Amino acid sequence: MNIFERYLSLWIALAMAGGVLIGSTAPSLVEAIAMAEVASVNLVVAVLIWAMVYPMMVGVDPGSLRNAVKQPKGLAITLLVNWLIKPFTMAGLGVLFFEVVFADFISPQDAQQYIAGLILLGAAPCTAMVFVWSQLTRGDEGYTLLQVSVNDVVMVFAFAPIVALLLGVTDIVVPWGTLLLSVVLFVALPLAAGVWTRHLLGSEARIEAFRERIKPWSVVGLIATVVILFGLQGQVILDRPQVILLIAVPILIQSYGIFALAYAAAFIWRVPHKIAAPCALIGTSNFFELAVAVAISLFGLNSGAALATVVGVLVEVPVMLSLVAFANRTRGRFERRNST
Numbered sequence: 001m002n003i004f005e006r007y008l009s010l011w012i013a014l015a016m017a018g019g020v021l022i023g024s025t026a027p028s029l030v031e032a033i034a035m036a037e038v039a040s041v042n043l044v045v046a047v048l049i050w051a052m053v054y055p056m057m058v059g060v061d062p063g064s065l066r067n068a069v070k071q072p073k074g075l076a077i078t079l080l081v082n083w084l085i086k087p088f089t090m091a092g093l094g095v096l097f098f099e100v101v102f103a104d105f106i107s108p109q110d111a112q113q114y115i116a117g118l119i120l121l122g123a124a125p126c127t128a129m130v131f132v133w134s135q136l137t138r139g140d141e142g143y144t145l146l147q148v149s150v151n152d153v154v155m156v157f158a159f160a161p162i163v164a165l166l167l168g169v170t171d172i173v174v175p176w177g178t179l180l181l182s183v184v185l186f187v188a189l190p191l192a193a194g195v196w197t198r199h200l201l202g203s204e205a206r207i208e209a210f211r212e213r214i215k216p217w218s219v220v221g222l223i224a225t226v227v228i229l230f231g232l233q234g235q236v237i238l239d240r241p242q243v244i245l246l247i248a249v250p251i252l253i254q255s256y257g258i259f260a261l262a263y264a265a266a267f268i269w270r271v272p273h274k275i276a277a278p279c280a281l282i283g284t285s286n287f288f289e290l291a292v293a294v295a296i297s298l299f300g301l302n303s304g305a306a307l308a309t310v311v312g313v314l315v316e317v318p319v320m321l322s323l324v325a326f327a328n329r330t331r332g333r334f335e336r337r338n339s340t
Helices: 008-025 027-035 043-058 064-069 072-101 108-122 130-136 141-167 176-201 204-232 234-239 241-268 273-284 288-299 304-329 331-339
Strands: none
Touching: 008 027, 008 204, 008 234, 008 304, 027 204, 043 130, 043 141, 043 176, 043 204, 072 108, 072 141, 072 241, 072 273, 108 141, 108 241, 108 288, 108 304, 130 141, 130 204, 130 273, 130 304, 141 176, 141 273, 141 288, 176 204, 176 288, 204 234, 204 304, 234 241, 234 304, 241 273, 241 304, 241 331, 273 304, 273 331, 288 304, 304 331
16 A cells, blocks of 8 residues: 555545635636636546546456446446435435525525535436545446446436426436536546557556556545645635535435445345445445536526535545545455355
């Protein structure tokens, strides 16, 4: 374990603080980064995520995908949690907190906006960052790719109807540019590069040696991504800290609750840990590019809905790192259960 992985929580905390500092002291730099955007996908962040995903894709053996299909349990859990549970629990938590628990602290109009943003987050499972979380938990590369790919296909058909049902809005326009560009940037291109790299290296020994050399750059990319994300929202964090904390509460409960549900189901069903960990992390993480894009298109750039989706971005990394640590600590329990 290299120094970046050993003290990852410390580096992330410093990156968050550094991002906020940069956002408040160098707004022109942050604005330049923010303008490098296509179809609501920030290209600077995209390059860093691509760098994070690529090392894992090098480990994907195309032939292993056939074997992955023969293990349906992990796929069944992630589909059930992501599409039949997660959007509805997020909507329920939004209503509970913003119409009941926090009703005395915010206006009814703002409450509806925040609920809408939470629904958009809940209906969009992760596409890109889950590859990073899977790598940090030593997940099965091929199976993680399969789970993400199937969820992306389902998202094409299910995202708009679920959001329309929960929001009561009928004119949901899915930002196809954002969806398709994200799939190409974060799945298709890294996978193609990984397969090409494997072909060039040839033997498994050379492939593993190459992965060990480039693996630290994945963590560096994660730290740099956190700096940029918090830099882009640094002023919002400083201007509206109380609101951000209120929005973060249901997101935190949802994140840990969904992970616990999927992870427990995988444990009970004797799913191997290398499949169970990514399976649970996919539902916990969110496709924030899609959620932010839809929030802006439906409610406007400065809306409460857009702010709620942005808070989802800010909360995600520290939450996911804590769950990665928990998954790694409990690997032995899965292995002992599956061996009996």
